[in-house]
Amino acid sequence: MFKAGPSCYNVAMSGNRKLIRLRNHDYSRNGIYGVTICVKNKENYFGKIICRDAIYRVLLNDNGKIVNKYWDNIVVQFPFVELDEYVIMPNHVHGIIAIRDSCGVSLSKIIRWYKGRVTYEIRKSGNIFLWQGRFYDQIVRNDQSLYAVRKYIRNNPKNWQLDTENKNEIMYNMNDNVKDAINRVPTRRWHPSTKPLTIHKRQI
Numbered sequence: 001m002f003k004a005g006p007s008c009y010n011v012a013m014s015g016n017r018k019l020i021r022l023r024n025h026d027y028s029r030n031g032i033y034g035v036t037i038c039v040k041n042k043e044n045y046f047g048k049i050i051c052r053d054a055i056y057r058v059l060l061n062d063n064g065k066i067v068n069k070y071w072d073n074i075v076v077q078f079p080f081v082e083l084d085e086y087v088i089m090p091n092h093v094h095g096i097i098a099i100r101d102s103c104g105v106s107l108s109k110i111i112r113w114y115k116g117r118v119t120y121e122i123r124k125s126g127n128i129f130l131w132q133g134r135f136y137d138q139i140v141r142n143d144q145s146l147y148a149v150r151k152y153i154r155n156n157p158k159n160w161q162l163d164t165e166n167k168n169e170i171m172y173n174m175n176d177n178v179k180d181a182i183n184r185v186p187t188r189r190w191h192p193s194t195k196p197l198t199i200h201k202r203q204i
Contacts, residue, residue: 025139027107030100032084032140034149037093037111040130044090045122049160049170056157056170063129064088066121070114071095078102078110085150087157094153096140111135 027033039045046064050057060068067088075081080102086095099107115131122129140146161170 027137028099028102028104030102032096032098032146033107034138034140034153035093035095035097035107035111036136037115038132038135039091040132042091045127045129046088046090048090049157051170056160058088058090058157060088062125063122063127064090067093067118070117070121073117074110074114077113078105080105081110085153087153089156089160094156096146096149096153107137 045061046067047058047060050059058064071083071086071088071093074097075083080100082098082100084096084098086093097107097110099105099110115135119129119131138145138149140149
C-alpha cells in the first residue's frame with residue numbers, strides 16, 4: 001500500500017477489494033500498521049492542498065477538522081493504541097496505528113469506530129458523506145518499513161500534484177486570510193502524546 005509514487009493511492013481509490021487484508025493474520029495482536037481510509041468516489045471533502053514557499057500542506061475545512069479531531073480521539077476510545085505519523089488529505093487519510101495488548105480488539109474494529117464517528121459528526125451539519133467501503137493497511141514489520149511509511153505520509157501533500165486528477169486542486173494564489181491560515185498549519189502531523197515507535201521481534 002505505502003509504496004513510492006502515487007500508484008498506491010490510485011490502487012486504494014480504485015475500489016478493488018481483493019486481498020485488502022493479509023490472510024490468516026491476527027489484526028488484534030501487537031503490531032504496527034500503516035492505514036489508508038478513502039472517501040467514496042474521490043470526493044474532496046476535507047480541504048485543499050496549498051503551496052507556499054515550495055512547501056505543500058493541507059488546509060483543512062470544517063469536515064477535515066472533524067476527521068483530524070477523531071483521529072486524535074482514537075487513543076481515548078482505545079487506550080491500547082498508539083498513533084504515529086499521519087496526514088488528513090482532501091479525500092483520504094493516511095496514518096500509522098500501533099496496537100499494544102488489545103485484549104482481542106482488532107484493527108478493523110478501531111477503523112470501523114473511527115469511520116462511523118466521523119460520518120455521524122459530518123452528517124450532523126447536514127452534509128451527505130460516505131467513506132469507501134473498506135480500508136487498506138500495510139503491516140509494518142521492521143524499522144526500514146516504518147521509515148518508508150512515515151516518509152510516504154510526510155510527502156503525501158507534495159505528491160498530490162503527481163496525480164493528474166488532482167493537479168488543478170492545489171492553491172498557489174492565496175488571499176491574506178488563507179495565508180494567515182496557512183501559517184497555522186503544521187508541515188508535519190504527529191500525534192503529540194506518542195513516543196517514537198519501536199519494532200518488536202515477535203511481530204516479524
